[in-house]
Amino acid sequence: MRLRVLGTAAGGGLPQWNCACPTCAKARAAGPGAWRTQECLAVGVSDDAWYLVNASPDLRVQLLAAPGLTPPDGTRSTPLRGVLLTDGELDHTTGLLALREGAELDVHAPPPVWRSLGDVLPLRGLLACYGASRWHPLDRPLRLDGGLTVDAFPVSDKRPRYAAHFDAPGPWTVAYRLTDTRTGARAVYAPSLADWPDGFDAFLAGADCLLLDGTFWSDEELRHVTGERRTARAFGHLPIAGPDGTLRRLRSHPGTRRLYTHLNNTNPLTDPDSDRHKELAAEGVEVAGDGMELQL
Numbered sequence: 315m316r317l318r319v320l321g322t323a324a325g326g327g328l329p330q331w332n333c334a335c336p337t338c339a340k341a342r343a344a345g346p347g348a349w350r351t352q353e354c355l356a357v358g359v360s361d362d363a364w365y366l367v368n369a370s371p372d373l374r375v376q377l378l379a380a381p382g383l384t385p386p387d388g389t390r391s392t393p394l395r396g397v398l399l400t401d402g403e404l405d406h407t408t409g410l411l412a413l414r415e416g417a418e419l420d421v422h423a424p425p426p427v428w429r430s431l432g433d434v435l436p437l438r439g440l441l442a443c444y445g446a447s448r449w450h451p452l453d454r455p456l457r458l459d460g461g462l463t464v465d466a467f468p469v470s471d472k473r474p475r476y477a478a479h480f481d482a483p484g485p486w487t488v489a490y491r492l493t494d495t496r497t498g499a500r501a502v503y504a505p506s507l508a509d510w511p512d513g514f515d516a517f518l519a520g521a522d523c524l525l526l527d528g529t530f531w532s533d534e535e536l537r538h539v540t541g542e543r544r545t546a547r548a549f550g551h552l553p554i555a556g557p558d559g560t561l562r563r564l565r566s567h568p569g570t571r572r573l574y575t576h577l578n579n580t581n582p583l584t585d586p587d588s589d590r591h592k593e594l595a596a597e598g599v600e601v602a603g604d605g606m607e608l609q610l
């Protein structure tokens with residue numbers, strides 16, 4: 315199984331267009347090589363069958379930069395077969411608009427997300443005018459082209475702000491476990507963890523690689539950096555550090571390659587010179603970077 319990390323920033327990216335906080339300012343000054351695009355993953359088990367997990371607003375440039383995801387010579391086609399949505403957030407769904415030129419994709423989404431993308435943010439109806447994508451409410455394990463199986467684990471009922479009043483039972487946010495049926499290689503992708511639910515450690519057990527929510531270093535980070543009153547948890551993201559942070563949870567999975575993604579632009583880990591990297595390294599945990607390739 316090949317994982318191509320297309321983007322690793324939370325909504326807004328790094329730097330964010332309207333922000334000159336210390337980490338945004340430093341990234342802006344360093345130039346495009348230091349920037350992060352909004353989080354998205356591509357997974358492939360064969361050259362001609364790739365799936366996206368989430369569809370970032372930065373998808374067009376991400377695909378242009380991804381060897382293996384470009385059209386075969388002389389064709390107007392794509393090795394992309396489909397998209398798995400972990401939730402309905404704008405930074406995970408609006409990239410679907412960038413695929414309207416041709417891809418006939420299978421788009422899988424948790425049932426309430428599938429419903430809200432019909433009724434509240436009507437991407438399903440809009441995109442139907444441009445192509446023949448097939449949309450599927452995800453309510454059972456999937457077996458995809460090339461020998462990739464997908465299990466979804468309900469993480470939380472965190473819903474997008476635009477769907478705050480849309481009445482649909484959860485789960486609104488899921489984690490995906492991706493398994494290559496030929497080799498047994500397995501990865502878990504969970505860029506949005508409002509909670510560490512019962513049974514989640516068992517879901518992670520046995521994976522070769524975990525890519526998890528690294529939005530905020532600390533619960534108070536937004537207050538410290540931007541004056542925002544809400545904590546990381548109030549935004550639906552468990553912080554990395556602290557007694558209930560995800561870094562401690564990851565100690566239960568010592569043999570597994572563990573990486574953080576979906577970093578908010580206020581997160582000190584977006585600064586390559588931050589001492590916080592030493593704290594991660596001491597636990598054997600990494601930060602994913604845009605363009606990273608993982609072969610499992």
Ligand code: MLT
Nearest residue numbers: 324325403404405549550
């Ligand atoms: C989130 O990850 O919490 C959302 O994407 C926030 C947003 O971009 O509105």
Ligand code: MN
Nearest residue numbers: 324325403405
């Ligand atoms: Mn997000």
Ligand code: ZN
Nearest residue numbers: 333335338579
């Ligand atoms: Zn900023």
